[in-house]
Amino acid sequence: MKPGYEAVIGLEVHVQLRTRSKLFCACRNAYGAAPNTHTCPVCLGLPGALPVLNGEAVRLALTLGLAVEARIQPQSAFYRKQYFYPDLPKGYQITQGPVALVEDGHLDIPGDARVRGTDAPVRIRLERAHLEEDAGKSHHDLDGMASHVDLNRAGVPLLEIVGAPDLRSPQEASDCLKSLHRLVVALGICDGNMEAGSFRCDANVSLRRTGDPAFGTRVEVKNLNSFRFVRQALEHEMDRQAALLEGGEPVRMETRGWDASAGETRSQRTKEAAMDYRYFPEPDLPPLRVDPAEIEAARAALPELPDQQIRRWREAHGLGMDEAQALAQSPAFAAYFEALARACGSGRGAAAWMLGEVSRTLNERGISIEAFPLAPEALGELVRLVEARTLALGTARDQVFPALLAGEGSARTIVAQKGLAQVSDRGAIEALVAQVLAANPGPVAQIRDGKEGLKGFLVGQILKAGQGRLDARLVNEMLAEALAKP
Ligand code: ADP
């Protein structure tokens, strides 16, 4: 983007709540069932059917509200938002009105140093989170003849979370979305499956001249179903708006869709074509009142939050922010890391293995940590051998870890059977050092003349002579001793 402009971004996220049944009826809330098998008169919008609010959905919404330190409104109401679309059988969506169940929360995310000059945490306000029902799903590509509608999703509970325009770069937008995603998954209120549409994001973005206190005209970008798309779409949209402003043209207030294959946003509807939804209070539902006891029960049931976990790990193990965030990527990954750290006695060692070999294996096999074949205790034994300098890191990574994965026995057994233990025997190392020095009189003379840089070459030769199993620290130490002798 052209220098001299600043981006202002606000996110709107739709989180599908993991309830057993839908928001206003007893139909199952289940993804992937045969089309139109989870429907009833209420979610089909048949005349005379009456909605009944699902208490479980309220509890999950409260959980999110408490986790983001929001205010829980003791009373809020449902409204009808009218519009016509084939996947909306009632002709209106039930959503919340001017007062939302959850208001004024916040998330703390690392600031983008490129735009703020520091990566100190910034507080992103969450204006509100309200309950509403999802629509059904239209399929336009099942055959060449007609569009089809699947109403299994109609009436599935959504929590719409509206973020304040506090973000200043695509990086911050993506970090904020990741933080929210980690949180809803850790709280168990959403399965977090972005491809299946359980966690959907729209992003609003405007530009202003750097230093200008007023906001510019915003554009809403829809259909951002991956963190990468959020960044790409915002970057593209910022470039598009900057080009307009540079050319002296106004930015139009509109909704645009992200076309991932074309790598650009396309206009969907303009402000002039904006619909009047004719909101009015839903006459078939009483006001939503929350009992303070219910709030306290939800508060007592809160697990340790990802941000708290990240802080605790950073303090206890001296981990970097990026490392700690990566470890908190999912509750199962975090739990595995904690078990591994306990088993091997080293947080740093466990973190390095989780983000190194374990992640590489998961990526290669296309599996998640739940399907990782090794128990934390089994891997912990290997990490412990490395930490105790019984096993060289390279040997552990290249030989013992694959054998462990292949089910060849415990780390200790594999090391013993294959004779892979790290050599820390001074006598053995001394002999190899002498052997390499004798074989390289030229480099040795040059080092003694002050060419210190050649030492690395000798270390390499010695390690090679020891088949990669020598304790590298001892090798360096003993080489220095040998060279110091006349
Ligand atoms: P509406 O009244 O149309 O719902 P809101 O003011 O509630 O609009 O904002 C909707 C979303 O747009 C929020 O996520 C908010 O953060 C974001 N937003 C509002 N104004 C701007 C702006 N000037 N630039 C970028 N995002 C904005």
Ligand code: ZN
């Ligand atoms: Zn139903």
Ligand code: MG
């Ligand atoms: Mg709004």
